[in-house]
Amino acid sequence: xxxxxxxxxxxxxxxxxxxxxxxxxxxxxxxxxxxxxxxxxxxxxxxxxxxxxxxxxxxxxxxxxxxxxxxxxxxxxxxxxxxxxxxxxxxxxxxxxxxxxxxxxxxxxxxxxxxxxxxxxxxxxxxxxxxxxxxxxxxxxxxxxxxxxxxxxxxxxxxxxxxxxxxxxxxxxxxxxxxxxxxxxxxxxxxxxxxxxxxxxxxxxxxxxxxxxxxxxxxxxxxxxxxxxxxxxxxxxxxxxxxxxxxxxxxxxxxxxxxxxxxxxxxxxxxxxxxxxxxxxxxxxxxxxxxxxxxxxxxxxxxxxxxxxxxxxxxxxxxx
Numbered sequence: 001x002x003x004x005x006x007x008x009x010x011x012x013x014x015x016x017x018x019x020x021x022x023x024x025x026x027x028x029x030x031x032x033x034x035x036x037x038x039x040x041x042x043x044x045x046x047x048x049x050x051x052x053x054x055x056x057x058x059x060x061x062x063x064x065x066x067x068x069x070x071x072x073x074x075x076x077x078x079x080x081x082x083x084x085x086x087x088x089x090x091x092x093x094x095x096x097x098x099x100x101x102x103x104x105x106x107x108x109x110x111x112x113x114x115x116x117x118x119x120x121x122x123x124x125x126x127x128x129x130x131x132x133x134x135x136x137x138x139x140x141x142x143x144x145x146x147x148x149x150x151x152x153x154x155x156x157x158x159x160x161x162x163x164x165x166x167x168x169x170x171x172x173x174x175x176x177x178x179x180x181x182x183x184x185x186x187x188x189x190x191x192x193x194x195x196x197x198x199x200x201x202x203x204x205x206x207x208x209x210x211x212x213x214x215x216x217x218x219x220x221x222x223x224x225x226x227x228x229x230x231x232x233x234x235x236x237x238x239x240x241x242x243x244x245x246x247x248x249x250x251x252x253x254x255x256x257x258x259x260x261x262x263x264x265x266x267x268x269x270x271x272x273x274x275x276x277x278x279x280x281x282x283x284x285x286x287x288x289x290x291x292x293x294x295x296x297x298x299x300x301x302x303x304x305x306x307x308x309x310x311x312x313x314x315x316x317x318x319x320x
Contacts, residue, residue: 294315
């Protein structure tokens with residue numbers, strides 16, 4: 001409470017006390033009715049003014065307490081967010097130390113064998129291929145970590161515009177069919193039959209970011225499915241004007257515990273890659289946040305031991 005406001009109240013209180021004392025010290029039979037009425041009027045006015053000042057102080061106090069409560073709430077939230085950021089930073093360092101150390105060691109081992117002459121010139125192409133694949137895994141991990149950092153800080157740049165969706169999905173399916181074939185797997189793309197023969201839904205989206213989402217889901221289906229199994233990608237429009245994309249695999253499925261932490265950063269699930277592929281626990285977290293940026297939803301339907309179906313829904317943009 002500012003001192004000037006307190007001083008004003010104290011002055012009114014002194015005035016009120018002085019008027020009351022003046023009236024109290026004078027016998028009523030000495031005062032004329034006119035004077036008595038005037039004194040009581042002054043006393044009443046002073047009392048009312050003091051009351052207004054006290055009420056104003058109370059209102060100011062209530063506002064101050066409300067502001068203080070809001071500031072305390074914001075401070076607690078900021079402290080909690082800071083604690084969470086520090087935890088994620090520690091996890092990030094752990095992931096980097098673990099997931100980058102192994103491929104770097106692999107590259108150094110190959111280079112050392114080449115230096116010692118244990119790899120013949122005829123084996124150089126195979127060795128170079130191993131180095132390239134290992135380096136690509138490292139770059140993919142670093143890119144994922146940078147993307148997750150940008151999303152967490154709200155600095156992810158997007159280039160969303162109204163465009164056709166199927167070319168992006170078809171490209172992802174085509175790319176992953178090559179990887180699936182290496183494990184004896186097949187990927188089926190199922191789209192609705194339409195009268196003009198072409199299913200061409202339009203969405204308002206960033207093509208690069210949604211490619212990243214679909215690529216992550218498709219590559220996970222290949223990664224966690226046994227050799228010789230099938231993966232089904234299905235696209236359909238829902239009655240509430242959403243485009244639904246589902247990716248169903250015949251892999252290991254997810255436990256209830258897996259589902260509870262599925263879209264968190266650096267989570268290790270019970271399922272393991274079936275072909276020795278790497279996994280760093282960042283992809284699905286990024287996927288969820290990119291879908292959120294597009295005002296969509298993502299969830300999984302799975303029974304442990306019976307595969308998993310990841311489902312994404314995004315708002316359609318119909319031609320008018």
